[in-house]
Amino acid sequence: MKWKKQVSTLSAYKPGMTSAQVKEKYGLNKIIKLASNENPFGSSASVQQELANSLNTFALYPDGAATELRRKVADLHNVSPTQLLFGNGSDEIILIISRALLEPGKNTIMATPTFPQYKHNATLEGAESIEIPLLEDGHHDLNGMLEAINESTSIIWLCSPNNPTGTYIPQKDMEAFLEKVPQDILVVIDQAYYEYITEEETSYNGEWFNKYPNACITRTFSKAYGLASFRVGYVMGSVSIIQQLEPVREPFNNNSLGQIAAAIAVDDQKFIESCRVENSKGIKAYAEFCQKNELGMFDSQGNFVLIDVKQDSDVVFEKLLQKGIIVRSGNALGFPGTLRITVGTEEQNIEVMQALTEILGLG
Ligand SMILES: Cc1ncc(COP(=O)(O)O)c(C=O)c1O
Structure with a gap:
């Protein structure tokens, strides 16, 4: 068959083990899954109530314009509804943007290590990825990125807070x-x-x-809003950017339940605020733990921390798995010797730190 040449150079996304698989493999009763930066506090309670009332609409296509969700998000951010485009997760937004702008002969600039989907989509479109190493403190090398621009550059990706370091670019x-x-x-x-x-x-x-008409911002309902399984993300930008992206979007790319769940979740900003507060306490606890035990940790503004465990992180990952704790080994994220751990509930964080103390033989 006549596959696109680029497809043969790419590998499929390898999901980690599910909680059920880890339970079965190690004969465990309890699993703490902190591998994908999901919200350990779930989602707003009001989402569950509202969804129960919406279970009789499966035969109908979703609203292709996501009208209600669009209105709520526009109000939340004080943007016009025409400045928004919704995707099946922000993963799909990255795909739509790449599909609209990248092709052979063009290039796109990004940090490295960063979220891998920018490069993955660029490769699929036959475009070149110019990867600028993060600075030693994990921040984007913004000057290096500016210097890399040439006449074939179409997109620059800034991941802030950056996955996997958690480092962030001030406004x-x-x-x-x-x-x-x-x-x-x-x-x-x-x-x-x-x-x-x-x-x-x-x-x-x-x-x-309006002031920065060549910039756009992608956001998601998968993280703080706790709705990862519904796959809802969006991009905000000038009306002209959104208009150019619209034809690339599939007509019904956001399912009905996802739209309902996200629209309800937007109303519960108290839940988001409480998650932000709890998360920041968790980051502080990890920072203190790392300082006490002389382990390196990047300054994180995300809901995860990247910790230098000073050992083969695949081995530490496996030992945590045996205890029912699922994290990500930095070996697969461009940071060998580190672990990326989603900040959990206070109880989960304490369990992870106790497990690390044992496994790493800390004092
Ligand atoms: C930086 C970043 N961008 C985008 C995504 C994609 O999120 P989603 O497709 O669930 O919106 C993730 C998920 O981990 C991420 O870390």
């Missing part, structure tokens, strides 16, 4: 960067973990997108 640095990027390059700011940021108050609204 003023983002704006200084945007001032220097040529207007015909789209800068995509992936803020999948935006709701967890505590370092500063930021404001990205309709006016902001």
